[in-house]
Amino acid sequence: MTNKNATKADSSSALNTQKDNNKKTIKIPTKLELCLQELLIRGDAGLAELEALNSYGDTCLHSTISTLANSKGLIFKRVPEKHTHQRGGVTRFTRYSLFNGEEKVKAKMLLNHYRTMRYSKVAA
Numbered sequence: 001m002t003n004k005n006a007t008k009a010d011s012s013s014a015l016n017t018q019k020d021n022n023k024k025t026i027k028i029p030t031k032l033e034l035c036l037q038e039l040l041i042r043g044d045a046g047l048a049e050l051e052a053l054n055s056y057g058d059t060c061l062h063s064t065i066s067t068l069a070n071s072k073g074l075i076f077k078r079v080p081e082k083h084t085h086q087r088g089g090v091t092r093f094t095r096y097s098l099f100n101g102e103e104k105v106k107a108k109m110l111l112n113h114y115r116t117m118r119y120s121k122v123a124a
Contacts, residue, residue, distance in 0.1 A: 026119075031056075032072075033114040035064045036107050039098055046097030048081060065096050072110055075099040 029037075034056040039047055052058040068074045079095045098104045 029118065030114060031058060031064055032068060033111060033118070034058070035061070035068065036111040036114070039096070040104065040107055040111065042097070043104075044097055046077065046079070046095045048083075048093045048095045050083070050093065061096070062094065068107075068110075074106055074110070075103050 035047075035052065035058060038052065038055050047055075047061065049058075049061040052061040052064075058064055065076055069076055075098075077097045077099055079097075081093050081095050082090050083093055084090055098107055
């Protein structure tokens with residue numbers, strides 16, 4: 001029995017790609033790339049989990065920051081924050097920002113590396 005409403009699978013359905021108006025395939029930015037971009041835009045104000053969720057859909061900012069710190073060598077400031085939710089209770093989040101100017105330069109270099117890799121794979 002076949003489901004007539006099911007979307008037909010094709011070779012591109014599992015790829016992380018999209019097409020622009022010129023019919024070129026463009027790889028979608030990774031979560032690490034989106035996080036780095038947001039951290040650089042926000043500067044010293046930093047980024048908390050609810051903001052990451054709202055900005056680019058990251059539901060595990062702490063894991064993304066952990067990857068950037070432990071695997072990519074970036075150093076972050078971590079500031080605990082209280083947040084009052086809609087029912088009046090208090091929960092805690094951590095606000096992350098790049099530690100200093102040197103870390104911002106490293107983050108820009110890493111972001112540019114990810115962008116270069118994403119576009120070079122499309123051209124290949």
